Amino acid sequence: MSKKDPVSIFWLRRDLRLHDNAGLYRALKGPDPVLCLFIFDSDILDKLEDKDDARVTFIYNAVTDVDRELQKHKSSLLVKYGKPLEVWEEILKEYDVKAAFTNRDYEPYAKERDHAVYDLLNEKDIPFKGYKDQVIFERQEVVKDDKTPYTVYTPYKKRWMNTVNDFYLRSYPTEKYLENLYHIDKLKKGTLKEMGFEESSAKFPDQEYKSVIDHYAKDRDFPARKGTSHIGLHLRFGTVSIRDLAREAIKHEHTWLSELIWREFYMMNFDFFPDTQNKAYRPAYDRIKWRHSEKDFKAWCEGRTGYPLVDAGMREMNATGYMHNRVRMVTGCFLVKHLLIDWRWGEHYFARKLLDYEASTNVGSWQWVAGSGTDVMPYFRIFNPEAQLQKFDPKLEYVKKWVPEYGTDQYPEPIIGNKEGKERALKVYKDAVAK
Structure with missing residues (x-):
């Protein structure tokens, strides 16, 4: 395909996977072929104190994995480094962008960043569409009857449990629509060194959690035991699907489910009360x-x-x-x-x-x-x-x-x-x- 062909951009951030990805699914269902984008955000990276920060290596490896998967479908991941607004200005010059898709992020900096990108795209009549992906329920979906947020966990959890059903837990079948990806030869990806970082020697946990949750309630408080899943890193960067995890927890281990709900409780409170940072x-x-x-x-x-x-x-x-x-x-x-x-x-x-x-x-x-x-x-x-x-x-x-x-x-x-x-x-x- 030529860069002059119309294209939709799907911007990956905290959702570094193709499987069960809400925003990617919506993009692939649209009228234009989808080019996936990841931005190594210099506004974030420049503030990190350690140049061998293991999280940067983890992200880099996850981005490489996504690119490898895209190549199986005659596509590639567009990887950029810089300030997001400036990166988007470059992309609009390089490609005929008809629409942009992403999954919502609820942290103060992310909301400010996304608003700026929305304004840029809106000036050019390019729709910028966001979707819920990293949580089961977001801002207004689990609130009190008067629409104010819960600030106590137990009633929040009760409303969460009374609201959840198969509709909220079902996966998005992105695999069915991967032929709608933008066909392009492998795109060049910079190195960690070029961004000013070194590869970390840290060992990262795998995504295996099912063997742990069967004994989670009994073992989770004892640090010498392998009683916790270590899945938090994968949830943080979206290399696993929250819907997959929640379905498993609801079926097998409600104590572990409670921890997933705590995560959403904190996330939605942070969304409502960003000054608490x-x-x-x-x-x-x-x-x-x-x-x-x-x-x-x-x-x-x-x-x-x-x-x-x-x-x-x-x-x-x-x-x-x-x-x-x-x-x-x-x-x-x-x-x-x-x-x-x-x-x-x-x-x-x-x-x-x-x-x-x-x-x-x-x-x-x-x-x-x-x-x-x-x-x-x-x-x-x-x-x-x-x-x-x-x-x-x-x-x-x-x-x-x-x-x-x-x-x-x-x-x-x-x-x-x-x-x-x-x-x-x-x-x-x-x-x-x-x-």
Whole structure:
């Protein structure tokens, strides 16, 4: 085909797959052949602190896989690097674009970016159509009777469960329409090095989750067991379909389903309340007098607090980009309560290190442990890291894996006593919240 031929563009972002892809399905059903596009967004990449950021390598590999699949159907993935608006201006000069399709993203930057692209295309009378793909339910689909958002998880989950049915869970049969792809020879794809990045040596989890969910409810809280699916990375970048996962969870494991619903709860709250990225949902909690101790924060980051479960979790994340969910709660609570360090410091560090980082879940979870978010752990509930260790890693299997010097002279004393830290936190929180 010639570049002068009419074409529709499907813009991949957090949906790096051809299978069961809502926006791609809609594009393929349109009147014009579909050229798939991926943009390595320099506005995002330039802010990353680590040039071997494993997530960039994961995305690069996923993009390569999508291109390989497209080539089987005489097409190829158009891969660009730069600011999205400038990239789109280039594309409009290169191709006769009749329509653009994508799947919606709900994070503040993404909405701002998409609005700018919409305005650009609208000026040229090119429709820009967005679809729901990364969630089962989006903004207005699970709300209260008065159309306001749920800010407590349990009633949100109840409405979610009462609303879901086969219509929302069915897959989009994109495979039936792949002959409607734009036929083009393999397009050149830049390298990580050309974008200023190095290939990461991180090991990425596979997409196998069925063997885990059968025992999920029993094993999920014990970090030494293989009790969780590690599917978060694939959900974050859409290399798996949320509909496939939700169907499996509804059939077999409702505890695991609850975690998928928590993800949507946080995502939709973030959509409704984007300011919570930097501000407490409950304004009184922005009056807390945080300690801002660089020394204590560094010890927490490096896993040298003298609390073995906290230290094991931080070292696991630093080494692998993953931390067990139970341990995330313990480490987060320890930072904001025992050390009285601003939750935003912890949120930023997790954002830098976690392979499965999602802004909505990360912000929601950090505000949960800080007591400042929507549905939260009350400020006076403070995890005892020693009791959590005895309950969830009684044989020290997890701790010994990540903190081999525990029990020797090389292991540091606790950075603060458990009782002292708890009492200090309660006083500071009460002083701020009770005003």
